[in-house]
Amino acid sequence: MTFERINSENLTAPIGFSHAVAVTGKKIVFLAGQTSMEQGGAIVGNGIVEQFERALSNLLISLKASGGTPNSLTKLTIFSVDPEDYRAHAKEIRVVWKRLVGRDYPAMTLVGVTRLWDKEALVEIEGYAAI
Numbered sequence: 219m220t221f222e223r224i225n226s227e228n229l230t231a232p233i234g235f236s237h238a239v240a241v242t243g244k245k246i247v248f249l250a251g252q253t254s255m256e257q258g259g260a261i262v263g264n265g266i267v268e269q270f271e272r273a274l275s276n277l278l279i280s281l282k283a284s285g286g287t288p289n290s291l292t293k294l295t296i297f298s299v300d301p302e303d304y305r306a307h308a309k310e311i312r313v314v315w316k317r318l319v320g321r322d323y324p325a326m327t328l329v330g331v332t333r334l335w336d337k338e339a340l341v342e343i344e345g346y347a348a349i
Contacts (some may be wrong), residue, residue, distance in 0.1 A: 219243030220346065221289070223322065226253045234312055235326035239292040247284045251297070251344035252276035253336060263336035266303050267310045269340045274318055277343050284296035288319040289348040297342040301330040304341070 219345035
């Protein structure tokens with residue numbers, strides 16, 4: 219299987235995402251949205267950075283259980299109750315990303331929402347992977 223991260227010179231240079239990811243392979247995995255919920259069901263983490271780290275870690279656990287690795291991620295959607303707060307902490311979030319996933323970025327979208335299922339949750343991440 220091969221991954222091709224496509225970033226056209228005719229678009230703004232991406233920082234922290236790829237404009238498109240093409241995959242040649244067999245298995246596509248749809249990853250349900252993950253928040254910073256711990257195994258007991260409580261939302262944990264103070265602030266957007268800690269909650270992002272836990273939500274991404276939870277997504278990666280699901281990905282691993284599916285037979286994938288962080289490099290298998292092709293598309294993520296991040297839902298944030300406060301996109302300005304997310305943007306204000308982008309550098310810290312990028313450090314978390316690089317530590318957990320590396321330097322390859324899938325196609326990504328950030329969507330501002332009024333609320334998530336658990337009212338304490340600040341961020342939810344869902345995605346697709348090719349394995």
